[in-house]
Amino acid sequence: MKEEDLELTQNLENGICIISAKGRIDGNSADSLLAKLEEALKNGQKTIILNMSQVEYLSSIGIRVILKIYKQAFEESGTFNIERPSEIVKNVLGMVALQEMLVTY
Numbered sequence: 001m002k003e004e005d006l007e008l009t010q011n012l013e014n015g016i017c018i019i020s021a022k023g024r025i026d027g028n029s030a031d032s033l034l035a036k037l038e039e040a041l042k043n044g045q046k047t048i049i050l051n052m053s054q055v056e057y058l059s060s061i062g063i064r065v066i067l068k069i070y071k072q073a074f075e076e077s078g079t080f081n082i083e084r085p086s087e088i089v090k091n092v093l094g095m096v097a098l099q100e101m102l103v104t105y
Contacts, residue, residue: 005029008036017045018083022054025062033062037069046078053084058092070102
């Protein structure tokens with residue numbers, strides 16, 4: 001994986017874990033995103049928000065990661081949402097009917 005494909009940063013604000021993604025979420029970077037999100041869950045974070053305002057590309061494997069974390073958070077009585085999706089992310093999530101389920105503004 002090339003470093004410039006996806007940058008992930010994490011902040012805790014008022015008990016909420018906010019992970020910001022910048023770049024491409026595709027076959028090369030999806031594992032990094034999954035690991036970061038699963039780490040937050042394993043560390044006991046009950047509310048996780050993925051800020052996707054700077055995501056330039058979202059592939060089907062990226063959607064799979066998002067759905068997997070959504071399900072895991074739900075099973076652990078937590079929540080997972082997407083915040084401030086880029087236009088590209090909005091379009092992709094809209095095409096697969098996930099925008100209303102996952103996106104908070």
